[in-house]
Amino acid sequence: MRAGVSVGTVSRVLAGELSVKTALRDRVQDAIDALSYRPNVMARALRTSTTDVIGLIVPDITNPFFSQMAASAERAAFEYRHSLMLASSHNDREAEQSHISAFLDRSVRGIIIVAANVSHSAHVKTKVPIVSLDRRFADFPLISINHAEAAALVADHFYELGHRRIAYIAGPADTEAGRARREGFVDRIRALDAKAELEIFSGRFDYESGEVIARRLLAQPPNMRPTAIAAASDQQAIGVLRAARDLGLDVPGALSIAGFDDIHLANLVVPRLTTVRQPTDQLARRAVELLLEKALEPGDEALSASLVIRGSTAPPPPDQAGDQPTEGPKSPQQE
Amino acid sequence: MRAGVSVGTVSRVLAGELSVKTALRDRVQDAIDALSYRPNVMARALRTSTTDVIGLIVPDITNPFFSQMAASAERAAFEYRHSLMLASSHNDREAEQSHISAFLDRSVRGIIIVAANVSHSAHVKTKVPIVSLDRRFADFPLISINHAEAAALVADHFYELGHRRIAYIAGPADTEAGRARREGFVDRIRALDAKAELEIFSGRFDYESGEVIARRLLAQPPNMRPTAIAAASDQQAIGVLRAARDLGLDVPGALSIAGFDDIHLANLVVPRLTTVRQPTDQLARRAVELLLEKALEPGDEALSASLVIRGSTAPPPPDQAGDQPTEGPKSPQQE
DNA sequence: CTGAAAGCGCTTACAG
DNA sequence: CTGAAAGCGCTTACAG
Numbered sequence: 001m002r003a004g005v006s007v008g009t010v011s012r013v014l015a016g017e018l019s020v021k022t023a024l025r026d027r028v029q030d031a032i033d034a035l036s037y038r039p040n041v042m043a044r045a046l047r048t049s050t051t052d053v054i055g056l057i058v059p060d061i062t063n064p065f066f067s068q069m070a071a072s073a074e075r076a077a078f079e080y081r082h083s084l085m086l087a088s089s090h091n092d093r094e095a096e097q098s099h100i101s102a103f104l105d106r107s108v109r110g111i112i113i114v115a116a117n118v119s120h121s122a123h124v125k126t127k128v129p130i131v132s133l134d135r136r137f138a139d140f141p142l143i144s145i146n147h148a149e150a151a152a153l154v155a156d157h158f159y160e161l162g163h164r165r166i167a168y169i170a171g172p173a174d175t176e177a178g179r180a181r182r183e184g185f186v187d188r189i190r191a192l193d194a195k196a197e198l199e200i201f202s203g204r205f206d207y208e209s210g211e212v213i214a215r216r217l218l219a220q221p222p223n224m225r226p227t228a229i230a231a232a233s234d235q236q237a238i239g240v241l242r243a244a245r246d247l248g249l250d251v252p253g254a255l256s257i258a259g260f261d262d263i264h265l266a267n268l269v270v271p272r273l274t275t276v277r278q279p280t281d282q283l284a285r286r287a288v289e290l291l292l293e294k295a296l297e298p299g300d301e302a303l304s305a306s307l308v309i310r311g312s313t314a315p316p317p318p319d320q321a322g323d324q325p326t327e328g329p330k331s332p333q334q335e
Numbered sequence: 336m337r338a339g340v341s342v343g344t345v346s347r348v349l350a351g352e353l354s355v356k357t358a359l360r361d362r363v364q365d366a367i368d369a370l371s372y373r374p375n376v377m378a379r380a381l382r383t384s385t386t387d388v389i390g391l392i393v394p395d396i397t398n399p400f401f402s403q404m405a406a407s408a409e410r411a412a413f414e415y416r417h418s419l420m421l422a423s424s425h426n427d428r429e430a431e432q433s434h435i436s437a438f439l440d441r442s443v444r445g446i447i448i449v450a451a452n453v454s455h456s457a458h459v460k461t462k463v464p465i466v467s468l469d470r471r472f473a474d475f476p477l478i479s480i481n482h483a484e485a486a487a488l489v490a491d492h493f494y495e496l497g498h499r500r501i502a503y504i505a506g507p508a509d510t511e512a513g514r515a516r517r518e519g520f521v522d523r524i525r526a527l528d529a530k531a532e533l534e535i536f537s538g539r540f541d542y543e544s545g546e547v548i549a550r551r552l553l554a555q556p557p558n559m560r561p562t563a564i565a566a567a568s569d570q571q572a573i574g575v576l577r578a579a580r581d582l583g584l585d586v587p588g589a590l591s592i593a594g595f596d597d598i599h600l601a602n603l604v605v606p607r608l609t610t611v612r613q614p615t616d617q618l619a620r621r622a623v624e625l626l627l628e629k630a631l632e633p634g635d636e637a638l639s640a641s642l643v644i645r646g647s648t649a650p651p652p653p654d655q656a657g658d659q660p661t662e663g664p665k666s667p668q669q670e
Numbered sequence: 671c672t673g674a675a676a677g678c679g680c681t682t683a684c685a686g
Numbered sequence: 687c688t689g690a691a692a693g694c695g696c697t698t699a700c701a702g
Binding site for chain 2: 694696
């Protein structure tokens, strides 16, 4: 070695062991700097069978919510001096499994999974810590917002504005988020006013799904159709916005719309979308932190989301407000 | 070993060497399957100093164009039995460099870089093949579309529709794409009609940039403002759309708008955006293929883009069409 | 055709 | 406090 010491000593200096005498340490450090020496990651990994990379698997990197999540996770990983390796499962269970295997083969430090939509009970046996983010994977601890509580925020908002004829566009029932948001919203509306008219529809979380459902929904005569629509995702809500525009319906004058997630785009559509803000930075950071803890705690963690009120929600039109036709009970669910 | 052979032989079977006798090979393969043995990637990498991972660095994974690029690259890598490791540079030169170093440390098979916006002449000396994608990095070979040719397609379209008072919102002048698109558009318009009024503005590639510029531009009286605006990115164009909407301007009735890239969202805004489709799949695939070739060829490659005509472009309003005020030359550039 | 052995570049007990 | 040595799990000349 340039500094005339053994490789073992260099390794100790690199590891920051205090057992190495200061003078020697400085000399070695100088040599390291002078040669701009970088330890071989592979050799280290082979020896210790662990690395500084955290694997992240998202269902679809093309989805703005997940790409923001990925950006946040990368930032958090970086702060903890780790790298992030990102993979996209295309909502495909097999791809998800093969990505997990690939990560495990590389002996990553840990894996964060936003589970694919398809419900499944995978069995992954490994010493590598795994946490689920936003959508639970198998039975690994989950970091997410409290979906039900967050969805109830939207219900409160609609109710306070005076809406009593409301539609909810739910996410897939095979996702916890889809179910919890729906339940949170529906329960709160019912709790506030058992007589409020509430229609529920189920779809996927994407733009098209919201648009298709809204188009059908809004084709009804004004006194029949909802004065407010809450969606389980911003993408759905933007689809609704689009349908409303196509039908010449003023938002929020004739129809209020609220989304969920606060993706970047929510603040760019016209009108800007009232929505629930997911604290993606905090969620991603917690996932990273949990992974890095010596002993991975088994419990789930739920963070709080917040309501962001923007231009897409307002009181119902005057001729509709408070009118509570007792035309008999409507079928409350219709999926 | 379970099959009673040496590790060397196992290694040869795994490598598919034909020198191993068929009977032995089958026996070993059975043992491999039975134990579901997976070779240690780290050890292999240490020995051969190469891996099956391709590193991809994009300026901002949150930008839909890049996330689609990433998805395409991952698919292409997968087809060639490689994994993709994705990093986001946040348009920061230092982060970009540190990601390159991290990839090199992991002895990746190759690196694909969509360069950060900031112009710079990095010096990376390595045996690892590197290609630039979409935006050139240092002096590494570039895979991109022919931006000038593609932008000219939009110019042709506007001209054919009858627009003669046109604005162009350019991308950053410190990017090749920004410059080439602008040049392609401007040259074509000038070539078609030297008297056509053409105003040029420069901005960033994002939503806000388009919106801000358009707001100013469209505040002018109808006979002064352009009848068509071409933008250097879909995000800018969507910003323009938004400004037009806020000002109560009908698109495409009073104003035609065209974007560039054909991000997913372009087909979801109202009206749907006329734009230039980048063949992201092919671009990403070519980048991967180039990387995997034994000898990386130094030349650039340009693919062709195509015009996608949708609802945001139409002939100019009748009272504006063909009116060619000879009110003297306007200042052609104004940035 | 197949085995024994060297060696990739580290980390970490084990001596001293 | 520091060095010499073993060993992580592969691949690949080198023998035979």
